[in-house]
Amino acid sequence: MQLVKSGRIVEDRYVRIADDAPIPDGVAVIVSDARFLANAGALLQRVEPVGVLWPNNRPIEALAPYLGRLALVALAFPGFRDGRAYSQARILRERYGFGGELRATGQVLRDQFLFLLRAGFDSFEVSKEGDAAAFVGSTRRFDVFYQPTGDGRATAFRRRLGRPPQAVPAGTRAHAL
Amino acid sequence: MYRYDDFDQTLVHQRVAEFRDQVGRRLSGALTEDEFKILRLMNGVYLQLHAYMLRIAIPYGTLSSEQMRMLAHVARRYDRGYGHFTTRQNIQFNWIKLEEMPDTLADLAGVKMHAMQTSGNCVRNITTDQWAGVAADEIEDPRIWAEVLRQYSTLHPEFSFLPRKFKIAISAAAHDRAAVAVHDIGLRMVRNSAGEVGFEVQVGGGLGRTPFIGKVIKPFLPKRDLLSYVEAVLRVYNQYGRRDNIYKARIKILVHELGAEKFGAEVEKEWATIKDSALALDPAVIADVAERFTYPDYERLEDNPPALARARQEDRAFAAWLDNSVSNHKQPGYAIVTLSLKPVGAPPGDATAEQMDAIADLADRYSFGEIRVGHEQNLVLPHVAQKELPELWQKLEAHGLATPNVGLVSDIIACPGLDYCSLANARSIPVAQELTQRFRDHKLASTIGRLHINISGCINACGHHHVGHIGILGVEKNGEEFYQITLGGRADEDARLGTLLGPAVRYGEVADVVEDVVAAYVELRKTPQELFIDTVKRIGIEPFKERVYAAR
Numbered sequence: 001m002q003l004v005k006s007g008r009i010v011e012d013r014y015v016r017i018a019d020d021a022p023i024p025d026g027v028a029v030i031v032s033d034a035r036f037l038a039n040a041g042a043l044l045q046r047v048e049p050v051g052v053l054w055p056n057n058r059p060i061e062a063l064a065p066y067l068g069r070l071a072l073v074a075l076a077f078p079g080f081r082d083g084r085a086y087s088q089a090r091i092l093r094e095r096y097g098f099g100g101e102l103r104a105t106g107q108v109l110r111d112q113f114l115f116l117l118r119a120g121f122d123s124f125e126v127s128k129e130g131d132a133a134a135f136v137g138s139t140r141r142f143d144v145f146y147q148p149t150g151d152g153r154a155t156a157f158r159r160r161l162g163r164p165p166q167a168v169p170a171g172t173r174a175h176a177l
Numbered sequence: 178m179y180r181y182d183d184f185d186q187t188l189v190h191q192r193v194a195e196f197r198d199q200v201g202r203r204l205s206g207a208l209t210e211d212e213f214k215i216l217r218l219m220n221g222v223y224l225q226l227h228a229y230m231l232r233i234a235i236p237y238g239t240l241s242s243e244q245m246r247m248l249a250h251v252a253r254r255y256d257r258g259y260g261h262f263t264t265r266q267n268i269q270f271n272w273i274k275l276e277e278m279p280d281t282l283a284d285l286a287g288v289k290m291h292a293m294q295t296s297g298n299c300v301r302n303i304t305t306d307q308w309a310g311v312a313a314d315e316i317e318d319p320r321i322w323a324e325v326l327r328q329y330s331t332l333h334p335e336f337s338f339l340p341r342k343f344k345i346a347i348s349a350a351a352h353d354r355a356a357v358a359v360h361d362i363g364l365r366m367v368r369n370s371a372g373e374v375g376f377e378v379q380v381g382g383g384l385g386r387t388p389f390i391g392k393v394i395k396p397f398l399p400k401r402d403l404l405s406y407v408e409a410v411l412r413v414y415n416q417y418g419r420r421d422n423i424y425k426a427r428i429k430i431l432v433h434e435l436g437a438e439k440f441g442a443e444v445e446k447e448w449a450t451i452k453d454s455a456l457a458l459d460p461a462v463i464a465d466v467a468e469r470f471t472y473p474d475y476e477r478l479e480d481n482p483p484a485l486a487r488a489r490q491e492d493r494a495f496a497a498w499l500d501n502s503v504s505n506h507k508q509p510g511y512a513i514v515t516l517s518l519k520p521v522g523a524p525p526g527d528a529t530a531e532q533m534d535a536i537a538d539l540a541d542r543y544s545f546g547e548i549r550v551g552h553e554q555n556l557v558l559p560h561v562a563q564k565e566l567p568e569l570w571q572k573l574e575a576h577g578l579a580t581p582n583v584g585l586v587s588d589i590i591a592c593p594g595l596d597y598c599s600l601a602n603a604r605s606i607p608v609a610q611e612l613t614q615r616f617r618d619h620k621l622a623s624t625i626g627r628l629h630i631n632i633s634g635c636i637n638a639c640g641h642h643h644v645g646h647i648g649i650l651g652v653e654k655n656g657e658e659f660y661q662i663t664l665g666g667r668a669d670e671d672a673r674l675g676t677l678l679g680p681a682v683r684y685g686e687v688a689d690v691v692e693d694v695v696a697a698y699v700e701l702r703k704t705p706q707e708l709f710i711d712t713v714k715r716i717g718i719e720p721f722k723e724r725v726y727a728a729r
């Protein structure tokens with residue numbers, strides 16, 4: 001597994017802590033949803049950053065009260081065809097304005113990078129050999145986007161406005177609304 | 178026609194490049210078949226019984242003659258000389274080699290065609306009325322909204338990995354020709370009491386092993402809110418739709434399990450948070466999309482020109498075709514012509530490369546270069562001057578495209594079935610072929626009148642058997658092909674599911690049973706004008722049941 005952040009392969013500074021293991025001082029940690037919710041108050045008092053690994057079948061709304069102090073939320077792709085975490089990510093970013101690190105974990109292939117990026121993820125635990133290195137290329141495959149998301153890219157709908165209308169081909173007339 | 182611009186063109190080319198890379202990684206072994214499967218499905222590539230199948234989108238069923246010629250080229254160059262039009266405004270090629278898929282797609286991209294999202298668990302090709310823009314009974318052209326939805330749903334970052342496939346259809350006419358009630362989202366354009374046009378939103382319709390008619394969750398949705406509301410539906414479904422069992426993963430099951438009211442309430446809750454986001458449709462954006470649709474510069478013509486009346490008098494075969502295959506057009510002096518892809522004894526919906534080329538030429542000559550594809554697997558020339566109908570008819574005849582059986586008993590919708598499909602229990606195409614033989618006599622068929630037969634080779638219901646006036650479903654019993662027959666289904670504005678006639682019958686008996694049912698109808702109808710579907714509605718299926726099973 002390699003971690004990609006801001007388009008580069010980086011060292012992971014977070015340590016994932018099992019539910020029954022003590023939480024070490026002096027390092028950034030990621031804990032499970034259950035552990036986090038049970039000790040949210042204490043965990044968020046820590047000096048070092050705290051992240052939570054949130055499953056894709058638990059409503060993400062439950063995290064809302066803590067988002068201001070959470071450094072990282074990791075969302076899960078148990079298989080890459082299970083797309084629930086895309087919705088969770090957009091809700092975190094776009095509804096709650098979560099500004100921390102949003103990490104994709106599980107089966108994460110290069111073919112999803114752009115979708116993930118557009119949904120608001122900014123770090124990626126990449127499962128497959130070669131995919132991390134291909135990150136930048138894979139996310140630049142497209143320059144046209146049809147839907148508005150929190151990433152702010154202008155949609156084709158918007159970009160067309162303000163351009164001169166296309167000429168109507170001979171023998172036809174344009175639609176009149 | 179909708180004019181794609183450089184944005185649309187760029188995206189299609191970039192998608193081909195991405196797919197070429199994915200095929201390359203599969204061929205080199207960098208992707209496992211399991212991984213590749215999901216990726217190829219998202220681009221319309223299925224593994225069938227004998228080979229890969231490529232399904233190409235025909236957005237809202239509109240094709241230019243140039244695009245039709247490209248389909249002919251694909252049929253010749255990469256396939257075995259023919260293609261198969263489906264019930265969802267797509268065309269399928271059954272014999273394309275995986276290695277040649279990227280080149281096939283690149284050729285198609287040259288005329289702005291693609292296979293994006295024609296399969297996979299994403300939003301599929303948006304379908305609509307094949308008469309959109311020319312039907313006399315429509316509120317407005319629904320393709321503008323199909324196009325808005327096409328763009329919105331293409332490569333959607335949040336909804337490309339839904340629990341299951343997702344189909345949206347839209348209709349703007351009094352008569353629903355798009356079968357919206359059997360779609361995941363069905364949109365009907367309606368006018369509210371203030372006279373504004375918007376959408377009635379149905380969700381959770383669908384066929385397959387658990388068929389449902391869609392339920393209205395929003396009686397009137399303003400146009401500006403179309404995308405935000407669809408996004409809310411998709412988001413609720415993406416999060417809460419079942420993923421534990423593929424047969425329970427469609428939105429219809431979620432709607433059924435929650436109840437339409439609760440589901441609708443969830444959608445409203447979600448919608449409230451995004452209603453006024455960037456998804457709200459600015460009138461300028463809508464106007465821009467609408468402006469990209471062009472319409473023929475029609476001549477000023479009169480209805481029923483003398484040349485037409487004369488030809489009708491002189492030639493009975495022409496008159497039969499005229500009565501059957503030609504429909505009213507919005508514009509005086511013009512007509513909508515349906516080209517039957519159901520000649521006697523041939524697989525429904527197939528067209529050869531030669532036919533495609535011929536249709537393209539005829540479209541250029543008689544229909545402003547435009548062709549439509551409908552869900553009954555027939556093609557349409559949407560803008561033909563009435564005075565040219567006799568000449569067009571002769572040319573269609575010469576290419577086997579003027580069988581006057583549109584909407585009649587031999588205009589059968591059938592899925593590929595056991596001849597091609599790896600999921601099939603039974604054959605569909607040969608059943609359809611046998612039935613067209615039995616009802617080949619045009620006089621008999623016109624006496625019977627409007628009657629839709631739909632055939633599916635398995636419970637997945639690609640032939641929409643539940644909504645056939647007569648539905649035929651292939652099942653398997655001890656390794657043998659059996660068929661269940663249902664009566665009284667329909668997919669129009671009065672949509673309902675058919676009722677099972679009785680125990681399944683053997684392959685060799687299907688055509689006999691259908692003949693018996695039809696004979697019973699002819700005896701039992703109140704008047705010759707009472708349609709089969711209305712007779713079944715009036716008297717129920719018992720009289721048919723008696724007739725069929727008494728003899729067996």
Ligand code: SF4
Nearest residue numbers: 592598601634635639
């Ligand atoms: S209904 Fe069944 S047999 Fe027919 S095409 Fe669909 S999956 Fe195949």
